[in-house]
Amino acid sequence: MTEAKATPDPAPLADRYLECTSPATGERIGQIEVMGEEAVRRAVASARQAQRGWGELPVKERAERVLGFCDRLIERAEDLVDLLVLETSKPRLEAISNEILVLADLIHWHAKHAPEILRPREERLHLLKHRKSTISYVPRGVVAVISPWNYPLMLPFSDVSLAVLAGNAVVLKPSEHASLVALRAKQLWDASELPPDLLQVVTGGAETARALIDAGVQKVSFTGSVDVGRKVAEQCGRNLIECVLELGGKAPLIVCADADVERAARAITWGGFANMGQACVSVERVFAHAAVYDALVKRVGELVRELRQGAPEDFDIDVGAIRLERNLAHLDALVADAVAKGAVVAAGGQRLPRRGNFYAPTLLVDCSPEMRVMQEEIFGPLVPMMRVDGDEEALSIANGLPLGLSSYVFSRDTEHAEALARRIEAGSVVINDVHSDIASPEVPFGGIKLSGYGKVHGIEGLRSMCITKHVSANRTPLPARSPFWFPYDSRDIPRAIRGLRLLFTRHGPLGRLSQWL
DSSP, X not given: OOOOOOOOOSSOOEEEEEEEEOTTTOOEEEEEEEEOHHHHHHHHHHHHHHHHHXXXXXXXXXXXXXXXXXXXXXXXXXXXXXXXXXXXXXXHHHXXXXXXXHHHHHHHHHHHHHHHHTSOEEEOOSSOTTEEEEEEEEEOSEEEEEOOSSSTTHXXXXXXXXXXXXXXXXXXXXXXXXXXXXXXXXXXXXXXXXXXXXXEEOOOSHHHHHHHHTSOOXXXXXXXXXXXXXXXXXHHHHHTOEEEEEOOOOEEEEEOTTSOHHHHHHHHHHHHHGGGGOSTTSEEEEEEEHHHHHHHHHXXXXXHHHOOBOOTTOSSOSBOOOSOTHHHHHHXXXXXXXXXXXXXXXXXXXXXXXXXXXXXXXXXXXXXXXXXXXXXXXXXXEEEEEEESSHHHHHHHHTTXXXXXXXXXXXXXXXXXXXXXXXXXXXXXXXXXXXXXXXXXXXXXXXXXXXXXOOBSHHHHHHTTEEEEEEEEESSOOOSSOTTSSSOOTTHHHHHHHHHHHHHOTTSTTHHHHTTO
């Protein structure tokens, strides 16, 4: 049985505690403190104090120290896997590959490229040639990271790593449903060469998150549901704090008539049931062309029925339990609604009669757009499939929802797939693969519409952790007065009009030159 608590504070951190339970057994595995407003404010103040010295360090030195933390994570990989499996019930291989490996890769890429990405750069002005403009990326101060339970290591510490590389301190509020992993990672942080106070972990529920946003942070990075994201955005708006919102998804997967059916079937199975479908990038809608629909349904059904489901202590499993018991009723309701409207259960379709939150991997076929399962985020081991007559029908239905995070297209014709991708309303489109968008550290990740705004990862994600600052200086000595300053002279007006026309009339004497300025 694992116990994990925040670092003791001279004053009491909490008046109460939350019990942590295993989704596979329902047994108690630990407890966390519910930290109130005063404790959160102390954490932010400690982080701010540590940030002052950290932000002055060269980016290269910051990167080396963050890599040292990554070394600690890898050294203790087995322990982290044990805790990830216990707290989330995900298979061990997923805990290694989708949590630790993805995080390590992201840290290494950003640490390697941070000195270049964050290096001040000169922006050559096209008209004011006598001015020198420098763009620099300076730390914001304290960044709040509010993270979910489905990937309790990879998701929060991706944001933590980028924020710290950019010179900030971080206060992390992990989900109350998966805080033990974050607290263990904090112990590894403290054992590295990073300043311990640079990362604070505050635990609790919604009240702790609200206190954090109001505690004087300079940015909020939130990953979670659309409903909670609205509340976070509203609170950040009142405080005029910039925020990044990575919210829900309803990823469509379009299978074209020329697709490799075997690869598409395996992608659907893994993309829909990895982490028991509890991922914002999970395959939640499959639109298959009529020419391949029957063969695809047959093959996906075979693969889903072959999935091995078990508890965390079972090493050779493909899927485990779902994290929250209340989601079992949501899955039941989606299946019942779909069947009532004509869908067929090709696999699964029910809870398992055993202890824990186990729901059989479920495949629904012959679905139609009006079914709830095609409209609502599932966030569980359930994949609906629908037959379409062609690309236009698939695109119309795929774009018909107010969510737009990840999406997928399968076709042997890459040009055709890319043409479809340009018309899909989503933050990212992956061709002939699944989930690789969020696992690629080089590229920005984020959604549109109700899936949120802002980007994480890549150049954009790292720079967004900074204040973009512009400094303008003169290149040569300047006269005491600019011709555009007071006092105005009416004789300058005709000259200004002539200059305007010379420079910016396309067919004027200097019109062509103005296009190259």
